[in-house]
Amino acid sequence: MKLVVGPFNRVEGDLEVTLEAEDGVVTEARVNAPLYRGFEVMLQGRDPRDALVITPRICGICSISQSAAAASALGAAMGLAPTPAGADMAALIHAAENAADHLTHFHLFFMPDFARPDYAGRPWHGRVVERFTAMEGSAQRQAITARAELLHVMGLLAGKWPHTLAIQPGGVTKAPGAREKARLTATLRAFRRYLEGVLFGGPLEEFIGLSDVPSLMSWGRGDVGLFLTLAADLGLMDLGRGSGRYLSFGAYRRERGPFFASGLWEGGAQVFDPGAIVEDLSHSWMEGEAAHPYDGRTEPDPQMASGYSWCKAPRLGGRPVEVGALARMVVDGHALGLEMAGGGVLARVAGRLLELARTQVLMEELVAGIVPGAEYMARGGMPSEGRGAGLVEAARGALGHWIRIEKGRIAGYQIIAPTTWNFSPRDAGGVPGPLEAALVGAKPGVEVQHVVRSFDPCMVCTVH
Amino acid sequence: MSLVESQIETFYEVMRKQGITRRSFMKYCSLTASALGLGPSFVPQIAHAMETKPRTPVIWVNGLECTCCSESFIRGAHPLAKDVVLSMISLDYSHTLMASAGHHAEAALEETIEKYKGNYILAVEGNPPLNEDGMFCIVGGKPFVEQLKRVAKDAKAVIAWGACASYGCVQAAAPNPTQATPVHKVITDKPIIKVPGCPPIAEVMTGVITYMLTFDRLPELDRQGRPAMFYGQRIHDKCYRRPHFDAGQFVEHWDDENARKGYCLYKMGCKGPTTYNACSTVRWNEGTSFPIQSGHGCIGCSEDGFWDQGSFYDRLTNIKQFGIEANADQVGMAAAGVVGGAVAVHAAVSALKRAQKKNEKVEG
Numbered sequence: 001m002k003l004v005v006g007p008f009n010r011v012e013g014d015l016e017v018t019l020e021a022e023d024g025v026v027t028e029a030r031v032n033a034p035l036y037r038g039f040e041v042m043l044q045g046r047d048p049r050d051a052l053v054i055t056p057r058i059c060g061i062c063s064i065s066q067s068a069a070a071a072s073a074l075g076a077a078m079g080l081a082p083t084p085a086g087a088d089m090a091a092l093i094h095a096a097e098n099a100a101d102h103l104t105h106f107h108l109f110f111m112p113d114f115a116r117p118d119y120a121g122r123p124w125h126g127r128v129v130e131r132f133t134a135m136e137g138s139a140q141r142q143a144i145t146a147r148a149e150l151l152h153v154m155g156l157l158a159g160k161w162p163h164t165l166a167i168q169p170g171g172v173t174k175a176p177g178a179r180e181k182a183r184l185t186a187t188l189r190a191f192r193r194y195l196e197g198v199l200f201g202g203p204l205e206e207f208i209g210l211s212d213v214p215s216l217m218s219w220g221r222g223d224v225g226l227f228l229t230l231a232a233d234l235g236l237m238d239l240g241r242g243s244g245r246y247l248s249f250g251a252y253r254r255e256r257g258p259f260f261a262s263g264l265w266e267g268g269a270q271v272f273d274p275g276a277i278v279e280d281l282s283h284s285w286m287e288g289e290a291a292h293p294y295d296g297r298t299e300p301d302p303q304m305a306s307g308y309s310w311c312k313a314p315r316l317g318g319r320p321v322e323v324g325a326l327a328r329m330v331v332d333g334h335a336l337g338l339e340m341a342g343g344g345v346l347a348r349v350a351g352r353l354l355e356l357a358r359t360q361v362l363m364e365e366l367v368a369g370i371v372p373g374a375e376y377m378a379r380g381g382m383p384s385e386g387r388g389a390g391l392v393e394a395a396r397g398a399l400g401h402w403i404r405i406e407k408g409r410i411a412g413y414q415i416i417a418p419t420t421w422n423f424s425p426r427d428a429g430g431v432p433g434p435l436e437a438a439l440v441g442a443k444p445g446v447e448v449q450h451v452v453r454s455f456d457p458c459m460v461c462t463v464h
Numbered sequence: 465m466s467l468v469e470s471q472i473e474t475f476y477e478v479m480r481k482q483g484i485t486r487r488s489f490m491k492y493c494s495l496t497a498s499a500l501g502l503g504p505s506f507v508p509q510i511a512h513a514m515e516t517k518p519r520t521p522v523i524w525v526n527g528l529e530c531t532c533c534s535e536s537f538i539r540g541a542h543p544l545a546k547d548v549v550l551s552m553i554s555l556d557y558s559h560t561l562m563a564s565a566g567h568h569a570e571a572a573l574e575e576t577i578e579k580y581k582g583n584y585i586l587a588v589e590g591n592p593p594l595n596e597d598g599m600f601c602i603v604g605g606k607p608f609v610e611q612l613k614r615v616a617k618d619a620k621a622v623i624a625w626g627a628c629a630s631y632g633c634v635q636a637a638a639p640n641p642t643q644a645t646p647v648h649k650v651i652t653d654k655p656i657i658k659v660p661g662c663p664p665i666a667e668v669m670t671g672v673i674t675y676m677l678t679f680d681r682l683p684e685l686d687r688q689g690r691p692a693m694f695y696g697q698r699i700h701d702k703c704y705r706r707p708h709f710d711a712g713q714f715v716e717h718w719d720d721e722n723a724r725k726g727y728c729l730y731k732m733g734c735k736g737p738t739t740y741n742a743c744s745t746v747r748w749n750e751g752t753s754f755p756i757q758s759g760h761g762c763i764g765c766s767e768d769g770f771w772d773q774g775s776f777y778d779r780l781t782n783i784k785q786f787g788i789e790a791n792a793d794q795v796g797m798a799a800a801g802v803v804g805g806a807v808a809v810h811a812a813v814s815a816l817k818r819a820q821k822k823n824e825k826v827e828g
Contacts, residue, residue: 004605016605035528035602036593036601037600037642037644039635041639041641042637042638042639042640042641046775047774047777047778050777054634057532060530060531060532061531061532063532154749155748155751157758159757159759159760160748160753160758162530162532163532163662163663165755165761165763166755166758166759171718172759173760174757175759300600302596375719379717379718379719460530
């Protein structure tokens with residue numbers, strides 16, 4: 001039996017999934033990203049600095065991640081590193097966006113599916129309906145308000161959001177003063193109050209201190225507790241299990257290194273070589289050979305018979321990897337993250353919640369460290385020839401920009417977004433992408449929705 | 465007008481159903497009045513209109529875009545105003561936020577079109593790509609341009625949210641690989657209100673939609689089709705760094721002393737002098753700031769063609785300085801070459817006056 005699921009609502013962008021099912025379970029899945037805009041093509045021939053304006057517009061939800069990756073790629077090409085204070089402010093802006101994204105995913109995109117009539121009669125259903133019905137739930141209103149207030153961080157440091165311009169290769173254009181520091185402190189205090197009072201229902205440090213799945217499952221407080229209750233009831237740890245192979249580029253690069261470690265993990269830490277990244281085009285509507293992003297091209301060919309998606313298939317050392325908050329928590333070596341490695345829907349969502357709590361602590365540290373009058377920007381010149389990679393972590397996982405500059409202009413620009421990894425089509429060896437693999441064994445219907453949403457797809461980033 | 469005859473319930477009825485109290489309703493009316501620049505004397509008129517007029521249904525569709533407009537919108541001005549407007553929209557169809565998925569969603573769209581034929585407002589986020597028969601943006605197995613045409617056919621008016629729907633935006637940047645095309649080039653037989661910006665300011669979005677819902681008419685538009693009340697002035701006209709421009713004090717490098725002093729960003733490529741928008745007055749993220757306040761120039765994202773005017777970091781030429789400019793129209797046209805129907809500087813003030821005059825005629 002063949003099923004086409006889509007369009008999906010409540011995801012960022014457009015998505016279609018084709019399923020083969022037998023005896024009521026999915027045996028094969030093909031993911032199609034039906035939207036293509038051609039950013040990589042438009043960037044060619046432009047002033048390299050324009051990437052700072054154009055690439056954030058790939059996505060209105062993770063625009064700062066795109067901005068940070070572009071700044072970092074340009075910085076690498078220029079041989080310029082941001083000042084330590086500038087790097088910290090860029091990290092703060094970026095962390096606020098990622099935290100806002102996690103909040104949006106949980107409340108607006110993921111939880112409303114459990115308010116469906118499919119689950120009427122479950123002991124937790126009434127509570128979920130009250131808290132999470134799409135656009136009406138009481139939790140959603142609280143989350144949207146808390147999120148808007150958190151995003152004052154963007155106003156104060158980045159001018160506007162979405163599509164901020166403040167992050168530059170040398171740091172940030174806004175030098176915060178004592179007034180900003182005071183307002184940021186108050187903003188973060190209010191956000192912590194919301195997280196502890198409503199979402200987690202308890203101290204963040206206590207949640208961060210959880211080290212195994214049983215103690216996680218007995219958390220029992222706040223909307224997080226409600227989620228864990230239904231997750232236990234529905235067996236969400238085993239629904240849509242991952243391959244257990246995780247990649248993180250390292251999040252929030254500060255002077256002494258990223259706050260969440262970078263690396264590859266499979267049963268333990270592995271060597272990560274960015275040179276081993278290749279984009280395979282065998283099942284994409286794209287012409288050309290598999291290539292490292294420095295050499296990659298983007299030439300759409302909708303006629304290509306073997307293609308079924310605009311998405312390319314990135315592989316690391318020839319194999320797919322899962323990226324995202326769970327991957328970051330695993331690669332960073334957090335005890336609970338490691339315990340959940342290889343897990344399904346529950347692990348991805350809990351990984352996100354764990355990271356949200358840890359991100360709040362990071363943001364507080366960054367604000368406390370603001371020194372008015374410090375150097376927030378370093379000066380550098382754009383070379384007429386050069387190349388550079390910007391590897392950062394968006395809310396949804398590893399995001400890379402690779403730029404080649406020739407004669408002072410962009411000669412090549414390739415982007416691999418988190419959902420490009422997670423929702424990649426098959427490669428030349430027929431190996432499915434992480435979502436395609438995770439869907440096998442799920443029941444068509446609401447289960448498929450849970451698995452798809454557990455990755456928090458961002459389809460506009462995926463293809464760009 | 466009698467309530468009984470109307471098939472569609474009134475705004476007030478909807479709001480009451482959503483659990484909004486009479487008190488909050490009145491507060492909403494006064495917020496609306498102030499958002500539109502109207503005095504307290506208009507509050508009863510707005511309230512009366514909302515109590516007696518059938519509500520205006522809204523269908524919100526997404527084409528080739530990045531969802532930044534929705535993002536901006538859901539953080540709208542006042543929480544109450546946002547709640548109210550959002551609950552109005554949710555009743556009908558919104559791709560990003562609604563509960564149902566897949567074919568249910570498609571069915572909901574058809575049903576909404578049938579039910580409110582000729583009466584609904586179509587809000588478009590993003591635009592249709594026309595290359596390869598629309599293959600680059602597929603919704604429900606069909607090119608988005610088909611959905612757009614189908615929904616527009618029975619719409620009363622169309623709102624083009626953001627630079628994508630209004631002008632094309634960066635996805636239409638040369639060589640425009642997908643032939644991303646603004647809405648007015650595809651829909652030619654309906655009134656279109658352009659609300660440009662990448663994204664538009666939340667308060668501007670709620671302001672425009674509230675005006676249309678409340679008064680059941682289009683706001684006054686400038687020659688480019690933008691609501692004059694929000695796009696009547698240049699960023700430059702109300703920029704808090706303007707005195708530094710006039711005094712000839714400019715930032716030369718991101719990290720120089722002048723940057724620290726908050727001097728004018730014109731030499732860093734700021735497009736404030738040729739950009740019509742409300743950023744320097746309404747500001748962003750609940751009024752906290754706007755790009756120039758973060759030390760980066762304006763890129764002119766609410767102007768047609770802003771993505772293909774040379775580097776974003778090149779400075780504008782032909783801008784006169786030190787207060788000798790005679791006419792904002794000339795500046796706009798000379799420098800950007802795209803602000804053909806530029807609006808006079810006083811437009812915001814006069815728009816406000818005109819709006820007040822018009823509103824005196826509002827009947828229940």
